[in-house]
Amino acid sequence: MKTKTVLISGASVAGPALAFWLHKYGFEVTIVEQAPAIRPGGYAVDFRGAVLPVIEQMGLMDEIRSYETRSGKIRMVDENNRTVARFPDGFTSGELEIMRGDLVKVLYEATRDQVSYIFNDSVTALLQDETGVNVTFRNSRPARYDLVIGADGVHSKVRSIAFGEEHKYLSHLGLYIAVFTTPNFMDLGMDGLYYGSLGKRVGVFGACEGKEARASFYFSSGPLHYDYRDVEQQKSIIRKKFAGESWKVPQLLEMMDTAPDFYFDAISQIKMDSWSNGRVALVGDAAHCASPMAGMGTSMAFIGAYILAGELHEANGDYQKAFRHYETTMRPFVKRCQDMAKGSDWFVPDTRFKQWMSNQFWKILPYTPWKNMMIEMPLKIARSITPKVYA
Numbered sequence: 001m002k003t004k005t006v007l008i009s010g011a012s013v014a015g016p017a018l019a020f021w022l023h024k025y026g027f028e029v030t031i032v033e034q035a036p037a038i039r040p041g042g043y044a045v046d047f048r049g050a051v052l053p054v055i056e057q058m059g060l061m062d063e064i065r066s067y068e069t070r071s072g073k074i075r076m077v078d079e080n081n082r083t084v085a086r087f088p089d090g091f092t093s094g095e096l097e098i099m100r101g102d103l104v105k106v107l108y109e110a111t112r113d114q115v116s117y118i119f120n121d122s123v124t125a126l127l128q129d130e131t132g133v134n135v136t137f138r139n140s141r142p143a144r145y146d147l148v149i150g151a152d153g154v155h156s157k158v159r160s161i162a163f164g165e166e167h168k169y170l171s172h173l174g175l176y177i178a179v180f181t182t183p184n185f186m187d188l189g190m191d192g193l194y195y196g197s198l199g200k201r202v203g204v205f206g207a208c209e210g211k212e213a214r215a216s217f218y219f220s221s222g223p224l225h226y227d228y229r230d231v232e233q234q235k236s237i238i239r240k241k242f243a244g245e246s247w248k249v250p251q252l253l254e255m256m257d258t259a260p261d262f263y264f265d266a267i268s269q270i271k272m273d274s275w276s277n278g279r280v281a282l283v284g285d286a287a288h289c290a291s292p293m294a295g296m297g298t299s300m301a302f303i304g305a306y307i308l309a310g311e312l313h314e315a316n317g318d319y320q321k322a323f324r325h326y327e328t329t330m331r332p333f334v335k336r337c338q339d340m341a342k343g344s345d346w347f348v349p350d351t352r353f354k355q356w357m358s359n360q361f362w363k364i365l366p367y368t369p370w371k372n373m374m375i376e377m378p379l380k381i382a383r384s385i386t387p388k389v390y391a
Contacts, residue, residue, distance in 0.1 A: 003146040003312065003319050004028055007135055009123050009158045011038055013045075013100075014284025014301035015151035016107035016115070020058060021309030023114040030145070031115055032137065034122040034157075038108045041261030042100030043179045043214055043292075044069060044207070049382025051299040052095065054306045060110060067102035071205060072191035076362055079195070079246040085362035095379070099207060101261075103298070123148070126161050128278045147319055148280045149308070151301075154270055155228055156286035162277045173291055173341060175267040175348055176224070178217040178238050180259035182252065184210055195247040196358075199350040202242070202249055215252050215259075217242060220350040223266070234264035267291045269338055276323035283308055288334040293341035299382055300337055304330055310390035333385040340381060 006022055008015045011033035019029045047055065055061050074087035098106075108117075118140060125136035126148060133148050150158025160166055184206055186193070192205035203216040219241050226233050235256060242249050256262070270289040275282045284301035291297075308326045315322035349355040 003317050005132075005145045006030070006147045006149060007032065007123075007133075007143070007145040008149045008151050009033075009156070010150070010152035010284075010286070011035070011108070011117065011119070012104055012151070012153065012284075013107065013298055014286070014305050015149075016104075016111050017058075017302050018149060018151060018283055018305035018309055019111050019115045020107070021306055022312070023111065025309060025313035027312070029115045030118065030143075031111075032118045032121050032123060032140075034120070034138075034152075036120045038104050039261075040101040040105075041181050042104075042263060043216065044071065044097050044205070045100045045103060045298040046095070046097040046295065047299055047302070048095040048379050049299065050385050050387060051302045051382070054302055054387065055096075057306075058110070060106060063106050063110075064096065064098055064103065067098050067106065068096060069099055069207065069209070070097050070190065072189060074192040074194065074205075076194045076196065076359075077247070081193075081247065085359060086366050087362070100298075123157055123161065126158070126280060128280070133279050146279065147312075150280065150282045150286045151284050151305075153285045154265065154268060154289045156282065158280065159282055159286050162280040163272070163282075169270050169272050171269045171271055172223050173267045173269065173293065174220055174222070174350075175293075176219055176221055176237075176265070177267055177292060178234070178256075178262070178264040180215055180256055180262045181207070182213045182215050182255045182259060184213040185251070185255075186213070186248070188213060195249070196348070196355070197245060198352065198355055199348060200242065200245070201348050202245070202247065202252065204248065204252070215255070217252075218267075218348050220348050228265065231262055231264070235262065238264070267293060267341075269341065271338070275327055276320075279319060281308070281323050281326075288330075288338070290334070290337045291341045293347070294337050295378060296337040296340065296382065300330075300334065303333070303385060303387060307387055310388070313390055329385075329387070333381075336381045336384055340378065 005028045008031045011031050022029050075083045076085040121137050121139045124138050127134040132144050136142050150156045188206040189210040190206040194203045199220040201218040205214050207214050269291050275287040283304045311322035311325045345354050349358045
């Protein structure tokens, strides 16, 4: 095997999934992660369609199902907590749902003994030549690898080094989101509530068998300038945007300050003409983020990791051929997933008329044939790719 050593940047989902398969095929894999440890918390993520056989082949289905959570009934409420509309049952849960932090834990436990993990570090420079890539790290000594894979999310450092600045590839969808853990102070069990005002939506969902909850804050906005590493700055943005809101918003803003986790980002997509540059390639959100509005990011990460590893194995050292086949196989699926995220006005309307139309739509949806269509369409797209079985 001519390409034996692989460095993966990112220890969330796509990185460890790729490492799992590469190890199976005999590669020597190192994962570098800028966080001091794997990251807990986060919202629920789901699997559906073609990704389920991939999980079965990994032998992780039973372990993932042991953490399975499933959202209960979801209601939209007014400032007095009165129900104004309902989501169809099963609308957000996919075929298999798990909290993101639990999924990361499962992947880490499945790879920690076969893969070298370097935490609290990141890639700062890449220098390619005909036989490999010299990598400079923020903390560790420089090292050399045959291939480098960026699996470090929408703000990928590897992508910015090897392909150019983020603004060339990022497509802003006009929304921002914040998610953090709170006590289940509303006794929701596993049910969820959404409260909305003009250009804003706040959700509270039961999690961990009802032992805690996840709060989510959405708001419409053009691009904002902030440091995506500065959590306090991000919390300040949420406080200012939601100041004066009613319902449970003031209480949730207070809980935000003591939350054990906090996630904030623009809802965006990554669109690139190529996912590889020489011996450097991208996988997961770093290559083709579809945004949380698509609900397919985790499935895309798993399937992309499976295909990339399989193609590298079959190419037996011809990494350029492997990267081409990986892209050719994944691109039609990625486009369909990204197209699902179009039209966020239905969820966070930014005009009075759109808000009225949205409310009417959600009121009648459970009683119309559209309900089944909106549940079946994501499943149809999730089944629209059939990854081959690699030897």
